[in-house]
Amino acid sequence: MPMEVLPGPAGYIPTPAAFEGVELPPPGKALLYGKIVDEETAMREAAKAMLTRRNPTIFPGPLVLWGWNAGAMEKAKAVLELSMEIPNCRIIPMPDYRPKYPKIDPEAEINPNHPNLTILHNKIEACIFVGVHCHYANLSLRMIRAGTNCFTIALCAEMGHEDAMVSLRDQHADEIRRFRDVLVKVREELGIKWEPKLPPENPSLPKEEYQTLSVLDYGEYSYLLIPRRGEHVTESE
Amino acid sequence: MPEQRVVDADYLLLEAPRERKFITGAQAMAEAVKRANVDVAIAYPITPQSEVMHLVGDIWAQGYIKDYYRAEEEYGAMSAIAGAVRGGARAFSATSGPGLLRGLEAIASWPGHRIPAVLGVLTRVVNAPLSIQPDNVEISYLLNCGMVVLHAENQQDVFDFTLASFIISEMVDVYIPIAVCTEGFFVTHAKGYVNMTPEDMKLPPRDPYKAPVPPTDCEIPPARIQRDAPVQKSNFMSYLIHAVWQQEIWASNIRAMKYIYKYLGGPIEVINPDAEVFVVASGCAAAQGREAVRYAQLEGLNVGLVKVKSIRPFPEKEIRQVLSKAKAIIVPEHNIVGWLAKEVKAAIPNSDSVIGGPRVYGGMTLPVELIMEKIYQALGIKKEKKVVV
Numbered sequence: 001m002p003m004e005v006l007p008g009p010a011g012y013i014p015t016p017a018a019f020e021g022v023e024l025p026p027p028g029k030a031l032l033y034g035k036i037v038d039e040e041t042a043m044r045e046a047a048k049a050m051l052t053r054r055n056p057t058i059f060p061g062p063l064v065l066w067g068w069n070a071g072a073m074e075k076a077k078a079v080l081e082l083s084m085e086i087p088n089c090r091i092i093p094m095p096d097y098r099p100k101y102p103k104i105d106p107e108a109e110i111n112p113n114h115p116n117l118t119i120l121h122n123k124i125e126a127c128i129f130v131g132v133h134c135h136y137a138n139l140s141l142r143m144i145r146a147g148t149n150c151f152t153i154a155l156c157a158e159m160g161h162e163d164a165m166v167s168l169r170d171q172h173a174d175e176i177r178r179f180r181d182v183l184v185k186v187r188e189e190l191g192i193k194w195e196p197k198l199p200p201e202n203p204s205l206p207k208e209e210y211q212t213l214s215v216l217d218y219g220e221y222s223y224l225l226i227p228r229r230g231e232h233v234t235e236s237e
Numbered sequence: 238m239p240e241q242r243v244v245d246a247d248y249l250l251l252e253a254p255r256e257r258k259f260i261t262g263a264q265a266m267a268e269a270v271k272r273a274n275v276d277v278a279i280a281y282p283i284t285p286q287s288e289v290m291h292l293v294g295d296i297w298a299q300g301y302i303k304d305y306y307r308a309e310e311e312y313g314a315m316s317a318i319a320g321a322v323r324g325g326a327r328a329f330s331a332t333s334g335p336g337l338l339r340g341l342e343a344i345a346s347w348p349g350h351r352i353p354a355v356l357g358v359l360t361r362v363v364n365a366p367l368s369i370q371p372d373n374v375e376i377s378y379l380l381n382c383g384m385v386v387l388h389a390e391n392q393q394d395v396f397d398f399t400l401a402s403f404i405i406s407e408m409v410d411v412y413i414p415i416a417v418c419t420e421g422f423f424v425t426h427a428k429g430y431v432n433m434t435p436e437d438m439k440l441p442p443r444d445p446y447k448a449p450v451p452p453t454d455c456e457i458p459p460a461r462i463q464r465d466a467p468v469q470k471s472n473f474m475s476y477l478i479h480a481v482w483q484q485e486i487w488a489s490n491i492r493a494m495k496y497i498y499k500y501l502g503g504p505i506e507v508i509n510p511d512a513e514v515f516v517v518a519s520g521c522a523a524a525q526g527r528e529a530v531r532y533a534q535l536e537g538l539n540v541g542l543v544k545v546k547s548i549r550p551f552p553e554k555e556i557r558q559v560l561s562k563a564k565a566i567i568v569p570e571h572n573i574v575g576w577l578a579k580e581v582k583a584a585i586p587n588s589d590s591v592i593g594g595p596r597v598y599g600g601m602t603l604p605v606e607l608i609m610e611k612i613y614q615a616l617g618i619k620k621e622k623k624v625v626v
Contacts, residue, residue, distance in 0.1 A: 013480055018488035023495070024410055062451065097451075099478075113478050134409055134449035135351055138488070139481045146477070158409045158447070162488070 005034035005165055007125075007152075008145040016142060017162035024159045024169070031160055031167035039168060040182065046128075046166040047183035049151040050086050051192055053126035058083050058199075059110050061094045061132030063157065071172065072131070075157075078176040079130055084196040085184050091199050092118060097136050108204035115140040116147040124148075129164070130155040130171070137161055155179070238299045241439040243274070246404045249440060250397075250500050255432035262424035265392040265431050266331070266357050266417070267292035269399035270302070273355075274439040276326035277304040281314045283336035284369045285421030286359045290331055311340035319343060322352045325445035325452055327403060331357030333421055335364050337375050341382075348383030348413040348486045351450045353406035353443075355399065356384075358418040359425045360520075360571075362599055370600020371421045373520060374572035376548065379416055380580075383486040385493045386549040387501075388519040389419040392429035394546070401500040403440060409447050410492045418548075420521040420571060423602075494550045504547035505555050509534075512541030514565045514615050517556070517581050519545040522569045522603055529608035540612055545577065553584040565615030566591045569608050573598045 002021035008014070022034040030042035050056040064076040083089045092110050099113045106121035112132070119127065127150055129137050134156065141152050141163040154164035155171040168179070187194060244253065249272070260268070266289045270278065278297060280290040297305035303326075308314035314330055321328045332340055337358060347354060360375055362368040379386050387402065389395045395417065402415040419425065445452050497504050508530055516526035523544040533540035543559055545552065560566055560581075568578040568591060578593035585591070592615065595607035613620050 013477070016484045016488045018491050019484075024492065133451055135412075135485060136450070138449075138485050139478070142481050142484065143477060158449070 007149050010145050014146045022162040042166050043182040046153045047186040049126040055124045056126045057090045057124045058128045064131030074173040078173040082180040083199050087194045112136040112140040119148045119150045126151040128153045239437045244438045253434045262392045262395045263288035265396040269396045271296045273403045275302050275329050277321045278329045279314050279317045280330045281308045281311045283333045285425045286331045286333040311336045315340035315343035318354050327443040328354045333359045334361035345382040351412045354414045355402045356416045358416050359421040361421045372598045377576040385415040390523045392431045396431050405496040413489045423521045497547050504552035506544040509541035513539050515541045515563045516567045517543040525603045528605045556584050567611045570596045
């Protein structure tokens with residue numbers, strides 16, 4: 001009998017759900033508390049959690065934050081559309097997987113190496129992971145289950161995640177929009193009044209002033225933009 | 238070189254027509270590599286692996302592989318494989334005995350780096366004393382690395398396991414390396430019939446963008462781990478990161494099981510499931526165990542065989558189920574430590590019924606008569622031993 005994957009805190013070093021017989025869902029199906037169910041059922045439960053639990057937050061990862069292909073850009077738009085329908089939803093990005101030392105700013109970003117700090121600091125009780133590479137999503141989801149009571153939802157572009165309370169697989173822009181539609185329906189059923197609007201600005205992130213943006217603003221990445229000595233760049237994409 | 242067309246992996250592995258050839262195990266492994274759309278092969282020669290990598294070199298010369306070279310030694314070979322795979326290539330290497338141990342530090346880091354490489358392990362004695370004879374004690378060193386470990390009984394298994402391993406290891410929910418082990422000489426240098434997929438078909442190329450970690454990037458672990466490792470910071474969070482990371486590797490190992498069912502027909506093969514005495518064996522010992530079961534049937538004895546194809550993930554549930562009513566379990570092995578007997582004992586509640594042996598090592602063959610002696614012993618049958626003077 002596979003284990004039930006419920007919100008934590010599960011304790012000091014929780015056993016991965018995969019060790020306890022939880023298997024990833026086949027195409028067209030989803031995981032709900034470790035059990036394989038229809039996508040619609042899982043989506044409804046995920047929507048309910050995001051609509052009723054405290055401080056719902058979306059954690060977008062590098063695969064939607066960085067516009068590295070057309071699919072990623074479309075998916076990012078769909079994530080934004082989803083966030084607009086969740087009352088008081090916030091977005092805290094996971095831009096990369098580098099350990100942040102000496103200390104992460106838990107309001108500016110979430111990091112897979114210490115995801116629970118962001119969750120605990122912001123008192124987040126429901127969250128969505130989207131666009132995070134599977135390995136790092138699994139690390140984060142398990143650590144969140146270990147030390148917090150957060151209800152985790154994984155919108156995975158691949159095969160899903162056993163350690164999330166709700167795991168939907170093969171999620172791209174269209175599927176995320178379908179989830180948004182289900183969420184709107186559940187919101188109406190619950191009688192929650194809400195006009196779609198953008199999430200609040202992340203107060204910890206510096207303002208982006210495109211007019212005065214300089215190469216130096218890119219910090220350690222600036223070498224990617226500055227031509228090398230003697231190099232004459234005549235064309236760009 | 239025939240023009241190869243890319244076909245769907247499921248078609249190639251499960252449906253494509255097969256042609257029967259009489260070839261050595263080394264040829265079977267190279268033929269699988271030929272059909273696997275491999276980008277790069279790197280190795281350092283060591284007997285009995287040399288035969289495999291020599292043949293892989295031949296197929297590189299024929300144009301089936303993009304790059305091939307001999308490394309300075311095994312540590313360099315296995316480190317270079319990691320680099321090639323992190324750069325997006327599909328890579329293959331093979332080694333034997335002391336070579337495996339020399340490369341083991343690099344190999345043991347592959348799963349943690351999520352490196353989906355395929356490694357042929359053509360087993361031999363681990364020195365000293367110096368020997369090149371077959372013996373599979375080296376598999377025991379692989380068992381706790383986190384990688385998937387398959388153990389091939391014969392030339393057909395070598396072909397099937399190697400070809401399937403490329404696909405299994407690159408599944409996004411697995412994405413860890415696979416070792417395809419078989420006994421050196423007994424399989425690598427002996428011929429057997431192999432049903433092979435057509436030479437003009439190959440697997441689809443590797444898609445590195447499917448990886449569960451980003452492609453090579455010096456700013457993210459594990460590359461970054463070398464200079465700013467979370468595990469080097471002494472605080473609770475850092476330890477938890479490492480613990481969770483380790484869990485993830487073993488979770489990936491467990492997830493490989495469903496693909497072992499799909500492409501290899503399951504982690505075990507069972508003959509005579511209602512037997513009262515079972516021979517449980519892997520690799521070449523399974524071939525001898527199969528022969529012992531045939532002898533036993535001729536003598537009217539109720540003996541069965543469990544051939545273990547997958548040592549990692551270890552099929553605990555399956556073995557427990559098959560052996561639930563067994564009176565005696567005989568585990569013949571080609572090594573002195575008895576790593577398979579220990580695994581079987583740990584997997585079942587009635588571990589007293591496990592007879593660890595017969596074991597042969599150092600290049601000794603495993604006569605069926607040795608297994609029969611254990612069967613007679615288990616069934617309480619007395620046989621006279623005759624000494625011819």
